[in-house]
Amino acid sequence: MDIAVVEDEKVIREYLCRLIQGQKPESRIEAYAAGADLLASGKRFDLVFLDIQMEGMDGIETARKLRKSQEETVLIFVTAMKEYVFEALDLYAFQYLLKPVDETKFAEVLERAVREAARKQEKRGLFIKTRNLTLDQADILYIESRGKKVEIHTAGEKENIEIYGTMEGLEGQLGKGFYRCHRAYIVNMDYITEYASDSISLTGGNKVYLAKKKYGEFVKAYMWHLQSGGVSSV
Incomplete structure (x- = not known):
């Protein structure tokens, strides 16, 4: 807390x-x-x-x-x-x-x-105004910026969602279990399976970039996430 x-x-x-x-x-x-x-x-x-x-x-x-x-x-x-x-x-x-x-x-x-x-x-859910949809945050694997759009990658076999919007707009709605690891990526730390100095691997074989200057901050955030009861997929 x-x-x-x-x-x-x-x-x-x-x-x-x-x-x-x-x-x-x-x-x-x-x-x-x-x-x-x-x-x-x-x-x-x-x-x-x-x-x-x-x-x-x-x-x-x-x-x-x-x-x-x-x-x-x-x-x-x-x-x-x-x-x-x-x-x-x-x-x-x-x-x-x-x-x-x-x-x-x-x-x-x-x-x-x-x-x-x-x-x-x-x-807590993620409300997507353009779709009039509230998505359970536990179902979000990671979010990716694609120019003027963002793509929400979901866990399991659920369909990904692409919308017009900004990373900042979505980031403000997300809980502390999410981390902005790169200007183009936000990850759900519950799905992390492995990480290196420049990348984060997620469940299902997905891999996203980790900004090198954020590595130290990310490790601290991830350790705190686990200590606070977050799920470990490593």
């Missing part, structure tokens, strides 16, 4: 991180002092604790921008002001916590939020 804490007050930020670490030690936690830093990271999170009153970009604006690319992220607002609750609900916030944060209440909310994030991961 990938969790982000966005809070401009260092003491509170570290306090929330300690609470999460104590309750969910298997989670990967990232801390940010500003909403702009969270957005600039480009990382996808299952769960985000977001302070509302921050200098510069506040939590509400940060959430609006985050929702454009991460619709499934579970948002929990942390605030000292009750009047923000209605704006939080407009952004489909899962919960809001009032400062000072009560440990018992926090533990209860975190547990429910983690279950909700896991439920969303299980149901």
